[in-house]
Amino acid sequence: MSKITVLAGGLLMALSVSAYADERMKVAAGEEVFKRCHACHSADPSKNTFGPSLTGVVGRKAASLPRFNYSAALRDSGVVWTEANLRKWVENNDAFVPGTRMRHVAITDPAEQDYLIAYLKSLK
Numbered sequence: 001m002s003k004i005t006v007l008a009g010g011l012l013m014a015l016s017v018s019a020y021a022d023e024r025m026k027v028a029a030g031e032e033v034f035k036r037c038h039a040c041h042s043a044d045p046s047k048n049t050f051g052p053s054l055t056g057v058v059g060r061k062a063a064s065l066p067r068f069n070y071s072a073a074l075r076d077s078g079v080v081w082t083e084a085n086l087r088k089w090v091e092n093n094d095a096f097v098p099g100t101r102m103r104h105v106a107i108t109d110p111a112e113q114d115y116l117i118a119y120l121k122s123l124k
């Protein structure tokens, strides 16, 4: 192996380690933001509490958990929880889906939205 190869390999490893650390930091920050949701949303996949479980929510169709009594508004919304839609939801949920049963939340800071989404993605 040439010196260049070793150097490049080392650099690549350092980069991926730092990307991993960055993601871990976002998830940890998101867990803090999620404290504003926790009263109603359990992070336990088997649990719906006052709100539906959010485990696996990123990419899921809105109002699609079988054992949660959603509002008609959310059931009929046709929304899929893409990252973009999750941002709109946490920024102003009752404007995004008028008639939703979820109390208004206003996570308007894009960085906080980033953290929250990283945290939601980490829920398995």
Ligand code: HEC
Binding pocket: 033, 034, 036, 037, 038, 039, 040, 041, 050, 051, 052, 054, 057, 061, 062, 063, 064, 065, 069, 070, 071, 072, 073, 074, 081, 089, 090, 099, 100, 101, 102, 103, 105, 107, 116
């Ligand atoms: C006061 C209780 C409450 C709080 C606080 C709350 N939620 Fe909710 N959430 C609900 C309820 C109730 C629903 C179901 C709404 C409906 O059926 O219209 C819901 C639905 C959702 C959904 C749609 C899930 C699905 O299966 O379609 C998402 C995503 C969500 N909430 C995210 C959040 C996030 C993120 C926060 C924190 C920033 C939060 N919620 C704070 C009560 C709450």
